[in-house]
Amino acid sequence: MGFWGDGLGDLVFPPRCHGCGDLLAAPGKPFCLPCVQKIPGLNLHRCTGCGTIKPDQTLTGQATDGWHCPSCIDKPLPWDFLFALGSYDGQLRDWILAQKGRRGEWFAEILGRFWADFIPFPFQSFEKIDAVIPVPRHWTKRWWFGHNPAEGLARGLGGIKGWHLDRFPLFRTRPTARQSDLTPNQRKTNVKGAFAWRGRLQKNATALLVDDVYTTGATMMECSKTLKAAGFSQIAIAVLALGKTRTTHPVRRG
Numbered sequence: 104m105g106f107w108g109d110g111l112g113d114l115v116f117p118p119r120c121h122g123c124g125d126l127l128a129a130p131g132k133p134f135c136l137p138c139v140q141k142i143p144g145l146n147l148h149r150c151t152g153c154g155t156i157k158p159d160q161t162l163t164g165q166a167t168d169g170w171h172c173p174s175c176i177d178k179p180l181p182w183d184f185l186f187a188l189g190s191y192d193g194q195l196r197d198w199i200l201a202q203k204g205r206r207g208e209w210f211a212e213i214l215g216r217f218w219a220d221f222i223p224f225p226f227q228s229f230e231k232i233d234a235v236i237p238v239p240r241h242w243t244k245r246w247w248f249g250h251n252p253a254e255g256l257a258r259g260l261g262g263i264k265g266w267h268l269d270r271f272p273l274f275r276t277r278p279t280a281r282q283s284d285l286t287p288n289q290r291k292t293n294v295k296g297a298f299a300w301r302g303r304l305q306k307n308a309t310a311l312l313v314d315d316v317y318t319t320g321a322t323m324m325e326c327s328k329t330l331k332a333a334g335f336s337q338i339a340i341a342v343l344a345l346g347k348t349r350t351t352h353p354v355r356r357g
């Protein structure tokens with residue numbers, strides 16, 4: 104049976120939605136339409152820098168118009184493009200929690216593949232992604248949890264898009280506390296200098312940094328700084344969900 108459940112095996116095990124378990128009307132998709140429609144913030148237009156919701160929601164669908172909020176125009180973030188599938192709430196939060204678990208690796212990859220269907224890359228410069236890079240877990244945590252959800256997402260996403268997955272060069276130099284337990288200022292300190300690059304030096308390359316949740320942006324800030332130092336000229340960020348509580352511009356270092 105193929106990954107998507109198509110093939111001879113479907114006669115015995117008809118494909119079911121990975122969200123609700125209902126039989127799928129359209130084969131080849133991991134989730135049924137009602138489950139997809141329940142993803143919070145799926146079609147919201149956001150700031151291309153920090154994900155702040157755009158006040159004027161006149162466009163439809165997932166297309167982005169490259170809008171930047173006043174804060175991002177004032178102080179551009181160290182990446183060039185940020186895309187989020189939705190908001191960290193409801194259905195999407197449940198899925199994210201499910202892929203974090205010990206046996207969540209397969210589900211993270213399913214989410215990554217599903218996500219690939221929704222990511223528009225409207226800017227010509229991003230048509231070329233040289234490396235899909237998951238935000239790394241420290242090896243002790245990866246061992247403890249059995250996997251890194253960001254890796255599964257990146258594998259699923261890159262697999263569908265035909266982009267090269269680079270899961271080793273970016274790594275955590277030390278274990279860090281869970282960001283969700285900390286205040287914005289503590290988060291900055293927690294991840295400061297916590298990433299390093301052990302791959303070859305890049306030139307005119309574009310990285311796609313992948314993670315499941317984005318809240319203050321402190322982790323992305325550190326990862327981007329490390330990737331820029333490694334020579335990446337462009338950085339795009341794909342996060343499954345934007346933290347629901349974040350209403351202000353991400354905290355900047357320095």
Ligand SMILES: [Zn+2]
Pocket residue numbers: 120121122123124125134135136137138
């Ligand atoms: Zn469903």
Ligand SMILES: [Zn+2]
Pocket residue numbers: 150151152153154155171172173174175
């Ligand atoms: Zn912004």
